[in-house]
Amino acid sequence: MVNINKIRNHFPSLEIKNSRGEKIIYLDGPGGTQVPNSVINAISNYYKTSNSNTHGSFITSNRTDVIMDETRENLSIFLGAQNKNSISIGHNMTTLSFSLVRAFSKIFKKNDEIIVTQLDHEANRGPWMSLKNYGIKINEIKLLKSGKLDYKDFESKINDKTRLVALGMSSNALGTINEFKKIGNILKNHKSFFLLDAVHYAPHFLIDVKDINCDFLLCSSYKFYGPHLGFLYSKPGILDNLNTDRLIVQDQISPYRIETGTLNHAACAGASEAVKFIASFGKGKNLRTKLKNAYQNIRKHEHSLASMLYNEINGLNNFKTVGLNFDSKQRAPTISIVHKKKDPKYVCNKLSEFNICAWDGHFYAKKAIECMGLEKKGGVTRLGISIYNTKEEVKRTIRALSSI
Numbered sequence: 001m002v003n004i005n006k007i008r009n010h011f012p013s014l015e016i017k018n019s020r021g022e023k024i025i026y027l028d029g030p031g032g033t034q035v036p037n038s039v040i041n042a043i044s045n046y047y048k049t050s051n052s053n054t055h056g057s058f059i060t061s062n063r064t065d066v067i068m069d070e071t072r073e074n075l076s077i078f079l080g081a082q083n084k085n086s087i088s089i090g091h092n093m094t095t096l097s098f099s100l101v102r103a104f105s106k107i108f109k110k111n112d113e114i115i116v117t118q119l120d121h122e123a124n125r126g127p128w129m130s131l132k133n134y135g136i137k138i139n140e141i142k143l144l145k146s147g148k149l150d151y152k153d154f155e156s157k158i159n160d161k162t163r164l165v166a167l168g169m170s171s172n173a174l175g176t177i178n179e180f181k182k183i184g185n186i187l188k189n190h191k192s193f194f195l196l197d198a199v200h201y202a203p204h205f206l207i208d209v210k211d212i213n214c215d216f217l218l219c220s221s222y223k224f225y226g227p228h229l230g231f232l233y234s235k236p237g238i239l240d241n242l243n244t245d246r247l248i249v250q251d252q253i254s255p256y257r258i259e260t261g262t263l264n265h266a267a268c269a270g271a272s273e274a275v276k277f278i279a280s281f282g283k284g285k286n287l288r289t290k291l292k293n294a295y296q297n298i299r300k301h302e303h304s305l306a307s308m309l310y311n312e313i314n315g316l317n318n319f320k321t322v323g324l325n326f327d328s329k330q331r332a333p334t335i336s337i338v339h340k341k342k343d344p345k346y347v348c349n350k351l352s353e354f355n356i357c358a359w360d361g362h363f364y365a366k367k368a369i370e371c372m373g374l375e376k377k378g379g380v381t382r383l384g385i386s387i388y389n390t391k392e393e394v395k396r397t398i399r400a401l402s403s404i
């Protein structure tokens with residue numbers, strides 16, 4: 001079990017209070033989590049002890065090389081990847097997607113097809129949908145009103161011409177967990193690339209890229225207690241054959257082949273530390289086994305708070321929840337709600353008066369919010385549970401909501 005007081009001590013930003021002395025409650029984790037001291041220190045220590053570019057002959061450059069190696073190693077263990085050379089670093093998930101799509105545009109042919117979903121964040125739709133400009137047909141898996149994808153629709157759209165299936169592991173708008181293993185199994189008999197967006201899934205659940213058998217996976221460390229940094233997993237052998245945009249002086253092999261310019265080394269030190277931070281909630285003989293155990297503990301804690309919040313909200317007169325309920329296993333601890341009369345912006349402003357941080361709108365999952373018929377109503381108010389949230393915070397949130 002997680003010791004919530006111990007966890008909270010790691011996060012200095014949990015101490016912020018408003019003018020009434022009320023402590024801040026962060027329910028905005030799906031937009032970016034708070035950062036623990038160990039990660040903050042790793043970033044600032046980088047500048048104090050190791051600040052340099054890579055591959056030089058002097059001490060700080062050597063240290064930077066070690067940090068970059070460790071980062072790739074820890075991120076690869078985080079994803080259950082084959083080795084550290086399958087991890088490429090980028091600015092954020094969106095930028096890495098645009099880099100990949102430029103490479104795909106050079107190998108996909110006119111009349112090839114791709115599949116995206118109506119549930120996904122635009123970062124996992126827009127870049128791939130831009131392939132339309134190359135004569136590629138775009139198929140979209142339908143989102144059902146329940147908040148789940150229509151898997152029959154997927155099966156009717158996959159065919160011999162499909163070259164890419166881009167799927168989110170979990171929705172940042174509705175908290176749905178998609179059936180990525182099922183889709184991965186179907187794709188074993190197809191030549192299509194299988195690409196996953198793990199951004200909303202990674203803070204809450206263990207990822208195992210070998211087990212899922214995906215070709216690419218994109219992630220962002222600011223959603224799992226790290227700094228703003230994106231990274232890409234590519235199955236060994238695939239990136240080496242893609243014609244990426246790169247300088248002739250860049251290392252031409254994976255993972256460097258898709259990286260451009262000087263990377264954010266300090267943020268890499270922080271992302272590496274964020275993996276160790278998550279692992280610190282578990283027991284085991286190595287980093288991977290610790291992560292496995294840690295995610296079981298994180299899930300128990302987050303699921304119990306999220307289902308409590310979900311049930312309490314459904315007991316309120318003015319609010320209703322959107323998306324799957326918490327009996328379902330396909331659920332991340334992210335709850336979207338709508339007020340009977342007030343728009344989501346109004347609700348968030350009111351919550352802010354109680355020093356509660358929550359986002360309103362579509363959170364770039366614009367299509368999903370449109371499909372749920374909520375676009376014109378200002379979207380939803382999103383309440384996300386993270387590792388540092390408490391039962392008392394859920395109770396305070398319910399009291400605040402019941403006054404709106």
Ligand SMILES: Cc1ncc(COP(=O)(O)O)c(C=O)c1O
Nearest residue numbers: 092093094121123172199200220
């Ligand atoms: C599910 C999901 N995918 C992708 C992104 C984009 O990530 P980034 O900000 O790293 O480009 C986000 C950001 O909110 C997200 O929630």
